[in-house]
Amino acid sequence: MSYSQHYERSFVRTFFTSPTAVEGKDDSAAMLRRAAQLRGMEAPDVWVPDNEDATAPSMRDEGAENIIDVVSEHGADVPGEIHPRVVWHRDSPETRFQGFQHMLEIADPDRGALEHLDGFVIPEVGDIDDWKKADEFLTIVEREHGLEERRLSMSVIVESGQAELALADLRDEIGKPTNNLERLFLLVDGEVDYTKDMRAITSTGGLPPWPELRHNTSRAASANGLIAVDGPYDDIRDVDGYHERMTDNRMKGMLGIWSLTPGQVIEANESPLPPATGQWLLDVGDRNVELVDTGGRYACEGDDLELTTIGEGTYEVDTGDGVRKLDADELHDTLVELTEYVPSLSDIVDSMEQFEAAKEAGEGAIAMERSATLEIGDVTVSITSDRMWDEATYQAAKTPIDLFQDVYEHRPDQRETLQERYGESVVERAMNVG
Template identity: 35%
Template sequence: MTRLCRTFQTAPAAIPNDDSAKFLRSGLTSEGFQAPDWLVPDIEDGTAPSMKGEAVDNIVAHVPDHAPDFAGDILPRVEWAYDDADACERGVEQVERLADEVGEHIDGFVFPKVGRLDDVRDAAGVVADAERDAGLDEGSLDLAIILETARARSDLREICQYAADSRLSALVFGPVDYTAELGGRALHGERPRWDGLLEALSNETSAAGVAAIGGPFDQLFHERAGVTYYNAEGYADQVEHEATIGIDGSWSLHPKQTEQANRIHMPTADELERDLHKIESFNEAKREGTGAVVVDGQMVDEATYKNFANTVKTVRAIDEAHPAQTEEYYDEDVLDRANAVDLIFG
């Protein structure tokens, strides 16, 4: 993964407010750690049925002003559902208009509720047609899909193999619709985490070289003793779990979540220091001709080494795109060592 996608922030493209583009504009002008790697103006479930038209108008009106200064990617989420022809028809119109009017300012589209591989191919065809009709370069618009139906999960392997040779560049988990499709129940207040799906998602996207993004965390606030507060703990637990199993980025519903996910998907200072230490120790032992080396009680060989090298490579990528973030996050001398160390393997 050379493309950064630590955060996938959805923002309703129109809300019932005097300023209906408030959340959209807020996402487009976010700064520092609150700037998502991907901003997803949402025309689908986050926008009321009566406001879909205004949502598209808002994207057309505001994206051109702010896109040039926005460091990340912009991919509107349109309407679509494998089992709803009306939704698909509206989605086609939304893609056509947006490609035509703001196609040069956006990076692609997010399609929800796709079904089996054939349905994903249809979605890609919609984007290809709109791209051509709008006179854009072939392949300039990406496709991302929400993995939230039993059919898409069933075809996950084939969908990812298709992604390897197509404009499909990211798969994003949608646990709420997914749980509803399977008939799951939140008996004790919590949905299942769907560990098997997440593990398969991480594997198949890695085999195909495309991005995997976790699902939204909607328990935004907790209430205790009459006080309502932002639920930072719950979201951090989810994002950390995703990072552990190789999910590349996390879904954000709020700038506070974006700030958290951007940080968690960066190696911690301790992690960077520890992995640098192992790499440097191994490099030194290597110069002395040893194969397997024990550092701090753990055997290090070429395989282990690559895990440590991943840490360093991620830091380098963030440092190149967002130098202000790495500057705030790491001690200067550790950052210098990360940029200087020789990565023998990986």
């Protein structure tokens, strides 16, 4: 492809929407104003003043004015990017025209918001021709206001089968001289409307998980140099479920998620970052059990794994799927298979620095050793495992470092928190590795 990214962020962890106008309030823009003043881990990477679903239809004209007023006043100090969501619908010319009118108003250089504005979010898109319509409207907005082409980014919300199929068309369309789709920034899933469009039914009335949609969106983002963001997780009290969703997403390459509250913003900002300390896990049945650091040894508390000595060098182990008798070597190999290590930021930096030094010395691959002493019941076992690092392993391990460096560079309001979490020396090394 001949085009290149026009935006600075390579990672977006948080996509936070705020109503633009609330009926019945003395200040209809109060929620918008509060959101604009969030800082640190409470502040999202992308703030979305939401003039669509979060705002009543009767309040949207006032909402557009509120965006202009609040972004003009507070936009210079907002630590993340600002991308208002306007109305749009693949089947409604009237709705598309209203969204176009609001974009014209909000992006007017004489109104004061434009200098702090990064782009717009377009919901309810259809097939690729509909994406081109939105792009054309943005091009017209730019020309009406004398702006450089693609000054405004365009992010879309995938909320229909048509939009999901359009993801596969992007590689053929982006970069053509007949459109400005290079302005694309985020591909955001909207599972609620997607469920409605697919006419899906669940026994509880809840949303299906739609792993295929999230995979397809992440794949399209990877193939086109864009950023994938998951949709809203509306059970805002279910912190564990939110974390589980984000963990599953990260294994698909989707590091960003919609946040509905400042609390969710904090969780989503912190979750993708490497941990401050390493953690040993024991794979028991269908779940991972965290081993407790007891001063250099790692203990399995509880009865998830039963291990007892039945004779000199002979052990009996029960992982929940049957009892096995093992000698010392078999026990070591079994525990190596059952344990996993979650590396800290410092661990990742150490490994990368070792590989970089080896590569400078002319080595193409090296073995990285990891060892630990485990305490399970009355048995203490030392385990050692080796992992071969080559260039491909190095590049894969580099992703969390790339994320950390992106956050540190573009979110100076979070630097103090990062230094407190990891320590200044680790942060400095993480910013220089890779």
